[in-house]
Amino acid sequence: MMAKGRLYGLGVGPGDPELMTIKALRLLQQAPVVAYLAAKGKKGNALTIVETFLKPEQQTMALIYPVTTEKLPAHLSYETLVSDFYDQSAEQVAAHLDAGRDVAVICEGDPFFYGSFMYIHDRLATRYETEVVPGVCSVLAAASVLGAPLVYRNQNLGILSGVLPEEELKRRLSDLEAAAIMKLGTNFEKVRKVVMDLGLGDRALYVERATMGNQKIVPLAEVDPKSAPYFSIVLVPGKKWQS
Incomplete structure (x- = not known):
């Protein structure tokens, strides 16, 4: 056989x-x-x-x-x-x-x-x-190219989908000390609004197609919602801890 x-x-x-x-x-x-x-x-x-x-x-x-x-x-x-x-x-x-x-x-x-x-x-x-x-994975690649340590010491990290309804995304993100929000594309504008509403705009970072030949890093506030691809990520790194 x-x-x-x-x-x-x-x-x-x-x-x-x-x-x-x-x-x-x-x-x-x-x-x-x-x-x-x-x-x-x-x-x-x-x-x-x-x-x-x-x-x-x-x-x-x-x-x-x-x-x-x-x-x-x-x-x-x-x-x-x-x-x-x-x-x-x-x-x-x-x-x-x-x-x-x-x-x-x-x-x-x-x-x-x-x-x-x-x-x-x-x-x-x-x-x-x-x-x-x-x-x-893309989350670690994004952190690397952004030069952004994700979590310090005992901080928690959450991976969230941008497809979530706005209020659910806001609820989950508010409970986290650090986060990666994936699956953006047409969900980008909603995701950015949630990040800003929670007062996380000063920590949030954005990258498209991390490590690919057409990688693009743009300040979150300057991203055109119509151009954000599916393969983009918003990172909210944990607050820096002074060792």
Whole structure:
């Protein structure tokens, strides 16, 4: 009986290819099949990060999202579309694994930190031998390029989604000593208003596409809400502690 392939979830870091781990690079280059997720008409950030490391004999497999951030007609359900997409993507990956081919699914940042791979992992990890390699996540990349220590001593840190309703975001942020607010894009104006309303504007920092070639650091007050990309972060570092 043919041995099944092994599934790898590889965190390839936030954008700078040099931030990929040695282990992720080794497993990436050993995999006969490299799967990546991307929006329609794009190759995706994960593939952009690793493409110079791929070998000609490796097969790449695109898993194309049916929808990303666009507004859907009322009769369509985002949750259903995306769930069906991950079901189908998992079976595409499984076909290679059943044929005895290892598959490396690459994921920007870390696979288990808002990473798309986690949904494939949920569907396949009980059926196939699986290994997950962590990667540098966007929150840590943002702190690094902003030169902003996140938390001192016993401070707490919260990771918040900008998609949250305004009052819920305000409630959660007010309970934290330090925070990273992700998933901005069209939510940016709401997020900035909450930060300012809580009196955190003097500590809050903003960066777009941290460590990528098109990285951009802008004072929070000067960001054009219409231009803020999904891959941007607002950091509210903990208050400095004098040692």
